[in-house]
Amino acid sequence: MYANMKQHLQxxxxxxxxxxxxxxxxxxxxxxxxxxxxxxxxxxxxxxxNNYLGLSDHPELIKAAKKALDERGYGMxxxxxxxxxxxxxxxxxxxxxxxxxxxxxxxxASCFDANGxxxxxxxxxxxxxxxxxxxxxxxxxxVRLCKAKRYRYANADMADLEEKLKExxxxxxxxxxxxxxxxxxxxxxxxxxxxxxxxxxxxxxMVDESHSAGxxxxxxxxVTELYGILGQVDAITGTLGKxxxxxxxxFTTGRQEIIDMLRQRSRPYLFSNSIPPLVAAAGVRAFQLxxxxxxxxxxxxxxVDYFIGKMKGAGFEIKPTESAIxxxxxxxxxxxxxFADALLEEGIYVTGxxxxxxxxxxxxxxxxxxxxxxxxxxxxxxxxxxxxGKEMKVIE
Ligand SMILES: *Cc1c(COP(=O)(O)O)cnc(C)c1O
Numbered sequence: 001m002y003a004n005m006k007q008h009l010q011x012x013x014x015x016x017x018x019x020x021x022x023x024x025x026x027x028x029x030x031x032x033x034x035x036x037x038x039x040x041x042x043x044x045x046x047x048x049x050n051n052y053l054g055l056s057d058h059p060e061l062i063k064a065a066k067k068a069l070d071e072r073g074y075g076m077x078x079x080x081x082x083x084x085x086x087x088x089x090x091x092x093x094x095x096x097x098x099x100x101x102x103x104x105x106x107x108x109a110s111c112f113d114a115n116g117x118x119x120x121x122x123x124x125x126x127x128x129x130x131x132x133x134x135x136x137x138x139x140x141x142x143v144r145l146c147k148a149k150r151y152r153y154a155n156a157d158m159a160d161l162e163e164k165l166k167e168x169x170x171x172x173x174x175x176x177x178x179x180x181x182x183x184x185x186x187x188x189x190x191x192x193x194x195x196x197x198x199x200x201x202x203x204x205x206m207v208d209e210s211h212s213a214g215x216x217x218x219x220x221x222x223v224t225e226l227y228g229i230l231g232q233v234d235a236i237t238g239t240l241g242k243x244x245x246x247x248x249x250x251f252t253t254g255r256q257e258i259i260d261m262l263r264q265r266s267r268p269y270l271f272s273n274s275i276p277p278l279v280a281a282a283g284v285r286a287f288q289l290x291x292x293x294x295x296x297x298x299x300x301x302x303x304v305d306y307f308i309g310k311m312k313g314a315g316f317e318i319k320p321t322e323s324a325i326x327x328x329x330x331x332x333x334x335x336x337x338x339f340a341d342a343l344l345e346e347g348i349y350v351t352g353x354x355x356x357x358x359x360x361x362x363x364x365x366x367x368x369x370x371x372x373x374x375x376x377x378x379x380x381x382x383x384x385x386x387x388x389g390k391e392m393k394v395i396e
Contacts, residue, residue: 054372
């Protein structure tokens with residue numbers, strides 16, 4: 001029975017490979033960190049993890065996780081509403097609400113699930129969802145699962161958003177949904193203008209802070225902090241899989257009734273397992289660390305400024321960014337791959353992105369900075385970029 005399917009899949013896989021789009025995985029044999037070792041034995045500096053605050057192997061998180069593992073066991077074997085809620089889950093929800101200045105929080109197994117279960121419980125065919133064209137795949141899928149009328153505006157284009165909000169005036173409710181930080185350029189959503197338009201056209205506002213929480217804003221509370229609108233958007237989704245320890249887990253935090261309704265009707269919450277106690281406990285510790293001191297956020301911001309300053313000084317073109325994502329523009333797809341390979345030889349692990357992940361002719365190397373990086377790590381990366389950049393005639 002499988003023979004025809006096998007042939008079909010083999011042909012498709014070959015086409016993916018021939019288009020240069022086949023994704024291979026590099027195997028790491030150390031904890032996720034600034035310095036990692038890959039299976040070949042090569043020691044490299046990691047500049048492509050979402051480990052923005054260096055918490056992936058932080059001793060405080062490991063300690064909290066071990067304690068919870070000993071005290072509360074390994075797994076919950078249940079969804080939340082049957083018998084999958086421990087004190088740690090409630091504590092993490094409370095901690096997240098305090099961090100973002102929101103009413104309440106609901107946990108999911110991932111932010112993919114948070115976005116997948118956000119719209120369908122709240123909006124019907126009478127409503128409208130107005131979504132940024134560069135929003136994360138999980139938002140796109142979440143919107144697809146909902147019967148509301150869909151509108152898409154060009155990335156961060158406020159004139160286009162206004163057009164779409166005008167078109168959506170006949171609908172009962174309107175909601176604007178945007179990523180806080182867009183992952184390919186590192187640009188932030190223009191929340192000041194979005195809030196103005198939401199007010200003018202009577203729309204709710206929801207933001208996915210996955211790449212911005214822990215990173216953007218002086219104390220790392222994301223784009224709502226950056227724009228001085230903490231606690232003013234209706235819902236925020238986010239992940240525990242990036243800045244906050246990088247293990248697993250997601251959340252929606254926001255208005256009380258919205259969170260209450262999600263607990264009643266959100267399918268990934270009702271029909272998927274609880275996060276393990278050790279992840280909830282380490283998650284609490286991650287948010288506590290950020291609240292106890294601003295050291296990690298300050299160091300991240302210093303690292304970003306230092307890296308970008310030196311790279312621009314060397315003649316590289318960097319996309320305007322307000323996050324820890326730094327897009328070094330090379331434009332040519334092949335060059336981006338050769339450049340990344342040459343950097344790896346120098347012991348710097350970064351990823352080259354090209355079409356269709358980014359627009360045609362806009363290939364780049366994406367560097368992700370972390371407070372886990374020390375000055376010597378940054379210098380080594382900058383020097384490698386300069387060496388390879390000169391060899392490949394990207395800079396003089
Ligand atoms: C990473 C990311 C997600 C997915 O988060 P997971 O918790 O890994 O599922 C969702 N939205 C955005 C904007 C992201 O960057």
